[in-house]
Amino acid sequence: DTGVSQDPRHKITKRGQNVTFRCDPISEHNRLYWYRQTLGQGPEFLTYFQNEAQLEKSRLLSDRFSAERPKGSFSTLEIQRTEQGDSAMYLCASSSSLANHNEQFFGPGTRLTVL
Amino acid sequence: KNQVEQSPQSLIILEGKNCTLQCNYTVSPFSNLRWYKQDTGRGPVSLTIMTFSENTKSNGRYTATLDADTKQSSLHITASQLSDSASYICVVRTGGYNKLIFGAGTRLAVHP
Numbered sequence: 001d002t003g004v005s006q007d008p009r010h011k012i013t014k015r016g017q018n019v020t021f022r023c024d025p026i027s028e029h030n031r032l033y034w035y036r037q038t039l040g041q042g043p044e045f046l047t048y049f050q051n052e053a054q055l056e057k058s059r060l061l062s063d064r065f066s067a068e069r070p071k072g073s074f075s076t077l078e079i080q081r082t083e084q085g086d087s088a089m090y091l092c093a094s095s096s097s098l099a100n101h102n103e104q105f106f107g108p109g110t111r112l113t114v115l
Numbered sequence: 116k117n118q119v120e121q122s123p124q125s126l127i128i129l130e131g132k133n134c135t136l137q138c139n140y141t142v143s144p145f146s147n148l149r150w151y152k153q154d155t156g157r158g159p160v161s162l163t164i165m166t167f168s169e170n171t172k173s174n175g176r177y178t179a180t181l182d183a184d185t186k187q188s189s190l191h192i193t194a195s196q197l198s199d200s201a202s203y204i205c206v207v208r209t210g211g212y213n214k215l216i217f218g219a220g221t222r223l224a225v226h227p
Contacts, residue, residue, distance in 0.1 A: 004158070042119075042204050042217030043159070056214075091158050101147055101166075101208075104215065106158030 002026060004107035006092050012113045013082055020078045021110045025094030032075050033104060034067055035091040036060065043091050049075060050097070082114045117142045119218035121205050127224045132195055136221045138188040138205030146208040150179050150190045153202045153220065162190070162203075195225045 005024045013019050025032050030051050035043035046065070047057045051072040061067075064082075069075040079086055089111050093104040119140045128134050140148070147166045151159035163172045163179040165188070172179050176199075178191045192199055202220040209216060 040219065040222075042206075042219050043215075044217070045214065048214075089156075093158075101164050103149075103161060103164060106151075106160070108158050109156070111156065 004092055004094050004105055006090075006107040006110050008110055009108060010111045010113075012115065014115050015082060015084060017082055018078065018080045019082060019112065020076055021090055021092075021112075023075045023077070023092030023094075023107060025073070025075070025092070026096075026105055027073075029094035029096045029105075030072070031095045031097055031102070031104075032069055033093045033095075034075070034077050035093065037089040037091055037109070038087075046077075046090075079112075082112075084114045087112055087114045117207075117209060117216045119205055119207055119216050121203075121218040121221050123221060124219070125222040125224070127226060128195055130195060130197055130225050130227050133191065133193050134195060134223065136190045136192075136203050136205075136223070138190070138218060140186050140188070140205070140207045140216070140218075142186075142207040142209050142216050144209055145183070145186075146210070148179075148181055148188050149206040149208070149215075150177070150188075151204045151206060153204055155201070159204055192223075197225050197227065199223060200225045 032049045034046040037043040049069040089109045091109045092107045095104045150162045153159040165181045176193045204220040205218040
């Protein structure tokens with residue numbers, strides 16, 4: 001499978017716990033994005049990497065959230081001290097700056113439930 | 116404020132019927148407009164991408180239109196199938212690094 005993969009697909013945690021999600025982009029893609037999607041809404045931008053550099057972070061990304069892409073390949077999104085309001089689908093997407101329209105390809109998402 | 120609004124919020128149609136979904140946007144600068152299909156519990160999948168100069172683009176039974184003057188787009192689905200049941204999201208690209216502004220989507224249910 002050469003698409004974007006995310007792990008885990010589902011995560012249930014108790015309030016206050018830390019969680020970490022992983023995203024493996026399409027191998028030749030240099031850009032990687034994280035989004036959050038709540039029920040009945042479109043995805044909301046969280047952060048963007050070009051190679052290993054995190055170039056933009058949304059104001060939605062509070063200080064409890066941190067994202068990394070240490071080698072410019074896979075990325076992790078960590079949420080510390082989870083709150084019930086963090087329950088959502090977390091989507092990862094990747095794109096190539098060289099491709100036509102710089103189209104973003106999305107992974108299947110990680111659904112987080114905070115109890 | 117950059118916004119993408121979609122209507123209707125939800126739609127139920129019978130298998131074999133056609134339908135049209137609407138998208139209005141106030142996004143500047145405009146780069147391109149995309150329609151995505153999102154099955155429940157899955158990531159969005161691109162259906163069409165249109166630039167400022169394109170008025171119509173088709174992908175099988177899906178036909179998207181774009182009126183850049185009125186800032187409106189539509190997605191027409193012909194001869195609907197049960198597998199078309201999904202959310203359809205209108206997305207406008209703005210800015211230099213591929214920043215996407217998403218609509219809330221139209222949830223389509225196709226019934227036999």
